[in-house]
Amino acid sequence: MMHSLRAVGGFASISELTRRYGLTARAIRYYEERGLIEAARDRHNARRFDQRAQRRLAQITQLRRAGLPIPDIEDILNRAESADGRDVTCLALQRLSQRLAELDSERQAVQATIEAVKDGAVAPAGR
Numbered sequence: 001m002m003h004s005l006r007a008v009g010g011f012a013s014i015s016e017l018t019r020r021y022g023l024t025a026r027a028i029r030y031y032e033e034r035g036l037i038e039a040a041r042d043r044h045n046a047r048r049f050d051q052r053a054q055r056r057l058a059q060i061t062q063l064r065r066a067g068l069p070i071p072d073i074e075d076i077l078n079r080a081e082s083a084d085g086r087d088v089t090c091l092a093l094q095r096l097s098q099r100l101a102e103l104d105s106e107r108q109a110v111q112a113t114i115e116a117v118k119d120g121a122v123a124p125a126g127r
Contacts, residue, residue, distance in 0.1 A: 010050055010051045010054075011040070011048040011049060011050055012048070012049050012054055013046065013047065013048065013049075014028055014029075014039075014046075014047045014049070017049060017054070017057060021057060021058065021061045022061075023057075023061065028057065031057065031060055032047075034070065034074065035074075036056060036060055036070075036073070036074060036077060037049065037053040037056050037057055037060070038052075038053055039053060056077060059073075059077065060073055060077075063076065063092070063096075066096055066099060067099050067103070068095055068096070068099060072095050075091070076088060076091055076092050076095065079091055
């Protein structure tokens with residue numbers, strides 16, 4: 001039986017967050033070291049993440065899975081703290097659109113290489 005700390009003041013342990021988001025504890029500690037999330041400590045010095053930290057971790061996870069680098073995520077989250085939501089949404093959409101363009105360019109290069117291999121223009125060494 002799993003006990004959720006969400007029922008106790010909205011706090012979650014690092015192990016609960018690793019399960020929820022599919023991250024390693026090291027990744028969560030790294031985000032904390034970078035200042036992207038904050039953790040309180042209990043009387044046993046264990047990390048406890050409040051609702052704000054959990055929301056930010058969900059955002060970080062989603063943006064990382066979309067391929068955004070940590071500096072871009074830091075920029076987006078820092079601006080979210082100091083600007084209205086529309087500015088942040090526009091910035092996030094801009095960064096995600098840039099990432100999509102990069103992926104499309106890579107896809108085109110891979111497709112061109114596949115065609116070259118099919119046409120015999122690219123052959124393994126020694127042939």
